[in-house]
Amino acid sequence: MTVNVSHTAEIQHLFKEAAGFNNDQGNPRVKAIMLRLINDVATLIEDLEITDNEFWFAVDYLNRLGGRNEAGLLVPGLGLEHFLDVLQDAKDAQAGLSGGTPRTIEGPLYVAGAPIGEGEVRMDDGSELDHATVMFLEGVVRDSEGRAVAGAVVDVWHANTHGSYSYFDTRQTPYNLRRRIVTDAKGQYRARSIVPSGYGCSPDGPTQECLNMLGRHGQRPAHIHFFISAPGHRHLTTQINLSGEEYLWDDFAYATREGLVGDITFVEDPAVARERGVQGERFAELKFDFQLQKTPRVEAEQRSQRPRAMQDG
CATH class of the missing domain: 2.60.130.10 (Aromatic compound dioxygenase)
Structure with missing residues (x-):
């Protein structure tokens, strides 16, 4: 069974704080994009039941992708x-x-x-x-x-x-x-x-x-x-x-x-x-x-x- 917590008030408060919505500093456009990105990733994790191993493999992959300068490829x-x-x-x-x-x-x-x-x-x-x-x-x-x-x-x-x-x-x-x-x-x-x-x-x-x-x-x-x-x-x-x-x-x-x-x-x-x-x-x-x-x-x-x-x- 899929467990959905990303849209609860507690998690939405967390994501907004993480995206800088609780301060007056930074770039409003970047904040809006980052909040959408965080929410979309969280929804992806829930909907496709991404495992911890899969998640951290993806993080490591992004590190290796950048290390080889291949993101543009x-x-x-x-x-x-x-x-x-x-x-x-x-x-x-x-x-x-x-x-x-x-x-x-x-x-x-x-x-x-x-x-x-x-x-x-x-x-x-x-x-x-x-x-x-x-x-x-x-x-x-x-x-x-x-x-x-x-x-x-x-x-x-x-x-x-x-x-x-x-x-x-x-x-x-x-x-x-x-x-x-x-x-x-x-x-x-x-x-x-x-x-x-x-x-x-x-x-x-x-x-x-x-x-x-x-x-x-x-x-x-x-x-x-x-x-x-x-x-x-x-x-x-x-x-x-x-x-x-x-x-x-x-x-x-x-x-x-x-x-x-x-x-x-x-x-x-x-x-x-x-x-x-x-x-x-x-x-x-x-x-x-x-x-x-x-x-x-x-x-x-x-x-x-x-x-x-x-x-x-």
């Missing part, structure tokens, strides 16, 4: 980051906002302050050219009317051929495969890089531990992340997953959305490769255009205040 893995996108889509629809390139999750691996270039950049440091496939990435940033947006900042980052990201993978040079590109007068951005690999959650990490208990894999298809911003336009956080990938529509992080699949083409032509400065005969081309929404609110031009990594030096 588990959140998309549980569908919560995708939920935030769907929720914002619904709010936009309610407000009559539509159009533009779809948003999708940022993920936990952005690093602020990448080198910036005008129009065209090279992203890789050349360390993987003995086995990587050179990729030419380009596209146009347009406004809601289809006009080119000059001076937009295309902030782009992706993994290497092992599925790892610079900064978090200390073997890579700083800002390898991370750049900001200012679009030219025609709204174009161009980058030479390498074809990224997908990746999986660390098999010995707490995120995969949780996924194992859910009977799920922790794999992602190869993908490329973007922040795109321009004055007078709504900031766009998105990514494109590459066509032909095994996990394209089975992404553990739920990032693949209609309209966000990049059709990558592989070219095998020694003469064309030489013209483009590629050693060997094989390279890849990927074209992807973006459309921004206009916004009357200056604050909507900026990305969220989510904490992000910053490269030292």
Whole structure:
């Protein structure tokens, strides 16, 4: 038999005191959220008859999750980051906002302050050219009317051929495969890089531990992340997953959305490769255009205040 005591006057008094409702200090918004959270956890414990062993396993799990800096990985893995996108889509629809390139999750691996270039950049440091496939990435940033947006900042980052990201993978040079590109007068951005690999959650990490208990894999298809911003336009956080990938529509992080699949083409032509400065005969081309929404609110031009990594030096 389930015993319910969480809504008794005694326990509610305890929870309100614990959430700071018996003092005039602190943050009222945090207090309201904390009271709801405490009550929801207590209800969960009662409704599902959580045992002491299960409760303290969960506490230990949270400690280990934080110790491995994987909270930002588990959140998309549980569908919560995708939920935030769907929720914002619904709010936009309610407000009559539509159009533009779809948003999708940022993920936990952005690093602020990448080198910036005008129009065209090279992203890789050349360390993987003995086995990587050179990729030419380009596209146009347009406004809601289809006009080119000059001076937009295309902030782009992706993994290497092992599925790892610079900064978090200390073997890579700083800002390898991370750049900001200012679009030219025609709204174009161009980058030479390498074809990224997908990746999986660390098999010995707490995120995969949780996924194992859910009977799920922790794999992602190869993908490329973007922040795109321009004055007078709504900031766009998105990514494109590459066509032909095994996990394209089975992404553990739920990032693949209609309209966000990049059709990558592989070219095998020694003469064309030489013209483009590629050693060997094989390279890849990927074209992807973006459309921004206009916004009357200056604050909507900026990305969220989510904490992000910053490269030292």
